[in-house]
Amino acid sequence: MVPRHARLLVASALAMSPLAATAADLPVFDAHVHYSHDAVEVLPPADAIAVLRKAGLKRALVSSSGDDGTQKLVALAPDLILPSLRPYRTRADVSTWVRDETLVPWLEERLAKSRYVAIGEFHVYGADADLPNPRRVVELAKKHRLVLHAHSDVDAIERLFRHDPRARVLWAHSGFERPDEVRAMLRRHRNLWCDLAFRSEHGSDGKVDPAWRSLFTEFPDRFMVGTDSYTPERWHYVVEHANWSRAWLADLPKDLAERIAWRNGEALFGAAPAR
Amino acid sequence: MTRRAVRRALAAFALALAGVPSPADDTLAVAFTPDEIAKILAHGPWPPEVKRDPSNRVSGNADAIAYGERLFFDTRLSANGLVSCARCHQPGRHWTDGQARSIGLSPGDRNAPSVVDARLNRWFGWDGANDNLWAQSIRPMLDPREMGMTEAAVARTIREVPDFACRYRRTFGRAPGTDDRRVVVDVGKALAAFQETLASGRTPFDEFRDALARGDRAAIARYPDAAKRGLRIFVGRGSCDVCHTGPRFTNGEFHDIGIAHFAAPGRVDPGRHGGIATVRSSPFNLLGRHSDDAARATATSTRHVAQEHRHFGEFRVPSLRNVAATAPYMHDGSVKTLADVVRHYSELNEERLHVHGERILKPLRLTPEERADLVAFLETLGDGAPVFRHTERGRLECE
Numbered sequence A: 001m002v003p004r005h006a007r008l009l010v011a012s013a014l015a016m017s018p019l020a021a022t023a024a025d026l027p028v029f030d031a032h033v034h035y036s037h038d039a040v041e042v043l044p045p046a047d048a049i050a051v052l053r054k055a056g057l058k059r060a061l062v063s064s065s066g067d068d069g070t071q072k073l074v075a076l077a078p079d080l081i082l083p084s085l086r087p088y089r090t091r092a093d094v095s096t097w098v099r100d101e102t103l104v105p106w107l108e109e110r111l112a113k114s115r116y117v118a119i120g121e122f123h124v125y126g127a128d129a130d131l132p133n134p135r136r137v138v139e140l141a142k143k144h145r146l147v148l149h150a151h152s153d154v155d156a157i158e159r160l161f162r163h164d165p166r167a168r169v170l171w172a173h174s175g176f177e178r179p180d181e182v183r184a185m186l187r188r189h190r191n192l193w194c195d196l197a198f199r200s201e202h203g204s205d206g207k208v209d210p211a212w213r214s215l216f217t218e219f220p221d222r223f224m225v226g227t228d229s230y231t232p233e234r235w236h237y238v239v240e241h242a243n244w245s246r247a248w249l250a251d252l253p254k255d256l257a258e259r260i261a262w263r264n265g266e267a268l269f270g271a272a273p274a275r
Numbered sequence B: 001m002t003r004r005a006v007r008r009a010l011a012a013f014a015l016a017l018a019g020v021p022s023p024a025d026d027t028l029a030v031a032f033t034p035d036e037i038a039k040i041l042a043h044g045p046w047p048p049e050v051k052r053d054p055s056n057r058v059s060g061n062a063d064a065i066a067y068g069e070r071l072f073f074d075t076r077l078s079a080n081g082l083v084s085c086a087r088c089h090q091p092g093r094h095w096t097d098g099q100a101r102s103i104g105l106s107p108g109d110r111n112a113p114s115v116v117d118a119r120l121n122r123w124f125g126w127d128g129a130n131d132n133l134w135a136q137s138i139r140p141m142l143d144p145r146e147m148g149m150t151e152a153a154v155a156r157t158i159r160e161v162p163d164f165a166c167r168y169r170r171t172f173g174r175a176p177g178t179d180d181r182r183v184v185v186d187v188g189k190a191l192a193a194f195q196e197t198l199a200s201g202r203t204p205f206d207e208f209r210d211a212l213a214r215g216d217r218a219a220i221a222r223y224p225d226a227a228k229r230g231l232r233i234f235v236g237r238g239s240c241d242v243c244h245t246g247p248r249f250t251n252g253e254f255h256d257i258g259i260a261h262f263a264a265p266g267r268v269d270p271g272r273h274g275g276i277a278t279v280r281s282s283p284f285n286l287l288g289r290h291s292d293d294a295a296r297a298t299a300t301s302t303r304h305v306a307q308e309h310r311h312f313g314e315f316r317v318p319s320l321r322n323v324a325a326t327a328p329y330m331h332d333g334s335v336k337t338l339a340d341v342v343r344h345y346s347e348l349n350e351e352r353l354h355v356h357g358e359r360i361l362k363p364l365r366l367t368p369e370e371r372a373d374l375v376a377f378l379e380t381l382g383d384g385a386p387v388f389r390h391t392e393r394g395r396l397e398c399e
Helices: A004-016 A037-042 A045-054 A068-076 A091-095 A103-113 A126-130 A132-144 A154-163 A172-176 A179-188 A210-218 A232-249 A254-270 B003-018 B034-041 B062-072 B133-142 B151-160 B162-172 B180-195 B204-214 B217-222 B225-235 B272-281 B297-304 B338-346 B368-379
Strands: A028-034 A057-063 A081-085 A118-124 A147-152 A169-171 A192-195 B262-264
Touching (some): A028 A232, A037 A068, A045 A057, A045 A068, A132 A147, A147 A172, A172 A192, A179 A192, A179 A210, A232 A254, B034 B204, B034 B225, B062 B162, B062 B180, B133 B180, B151 B180, B162 B180, B204 B217, B204 B225, B225 B368, B338 B368
Parallel strands (some): A028 A057, A057 A081, A169 A192
8 A cells, every 4th residue: 555645755756857858868877776765665666666767767776775675676677677785774774784793694685585786885984894794795796796886985995806806896976086086996996887976066067077077088988877865855856867967968979978878887787697 | 253362261261270160160160171162252253243235235225124124014015915024024933933834825835034134144045045135035025825926016016005116216216117127126125124134132142152252250150051061062072063153153054964855745845956046047146137236246156056966955054043932943844842953963863864965964862961951052042032113214104
């Protein structure tokens, strides 16, 4: 039974959002979507899928605190949803997961039960990446051939690669680092990809910042966009974010824009065998 | 705050420490560190210097102030003739309405903030959709849910009501013409001139702060211990003064403090994200032709403001002056009491905050006694709500 207010939510979300994408619009691979327990409560899965389709998303990399939200979306739209296993049962685990001894068994149980293309988004910084849980997560990713979606600083990313030099890492928010630092990391690590979620400075007002343009040009195969729907309200921002992304991508050469918009996501996750 | 005043206050603090403390010595019952004293002194002096608004040519003009006063309390600038500015900004309620969400012609989504000290704002409204007080004064007149007028209807009313037309001539030196927008802008400027006169007065905190600055132990002792303890949390462990800065206790900017921002089931209030889009496109912003600031020196912030993803769900940091008199709280009035506000920060739901977005915010985990102390401090930011008296000039009909 879907609560009445939830139905109102999606009706309104769809009606009041900015203009829906059309067939002529640039497809978008959204590499940073969360559908956590609090969002599930107010936005039923079918309506969440409707929002993603309205945004013109070709695919969405979805992770959810609790994971159930992700599974509900995959069941409804396997063509659209790429599931990522977030190591959080509730979002409160964000600051405790690295030391929580009960976590790894939960992850293993989930991995045995469902298919995923990634583990994350998880938050780990500095030397915490050397703790047993992050190490085990890297091992699980290796074992199951999954991408690591890491919200981390440079130090932690380096440590993750030390644990497995062949790991494939999607660097959430590109670590909120400046273009020069992102460039240095991309030059050092061939298996590092970057999402641009929750940052605006690279494409404000539909214009690509010169430093970022240079970086996108040097690494055309490594960037992708993402919304980061970390609260239920942010689902009302998915469509607007996709359109905002299209606006600044239009300031790039067509081929480069398409790569960042969706081809890079397809290339990275298309290569990941679904389990 | 001058360096000399800080030095004097720190010297007073050293003197206090050098004394022989006893339980009866209220001055020393709650002692502050030099760092805390420097932070406390930064919340003054009060009141600030009064400056006229360069974007409003009738700012500070006595006729404009009287005209604005008349318009503020008059219901004829609403579509049904029943709603005035004073419906939501009532003098007896410290220029708020006591409602969670205000009701004009129909229910709105937001809590009515006080207009006292509004002249000191950089941005106006919970979302900063305006960058000046006269534009903010125009907004409710034209909002269908508030006063529901059109620009033509406002201008026609000004032209047709003899008192309004007379005051217009007296204030602007000419009759209200046929350019409706020009008349509307002038009405906004008269309303702003009046609201600029609404300034909050001295508070027990100001007396304490100034006593601290001049090393007046007797006056320092008169400030309640509970308030002193709360103040220490405010400038210390709570880091409240990171956003509630300066003499007005606000940085004037926008933050996400983990308050849900569904305006209704299924409808989101975008907050600052929407406000930036609005202010940038507003014909009444400080970059536009209606600003009287020819140099556009007041428009720097507007020129550079840029929309970012983080702005979605951010709302303006309110001043804390007279905060105890302006319940309920938050952009939607969803928090009923000051004690509830403190509890919100004490038990902050970090799940609602972006890890990168608001790093300063952590649950304070205050004890009940500490929460009470913080409330006791906030209550000392009240000026006793002096009674508003209409001016002679505002009351008499214009002839």
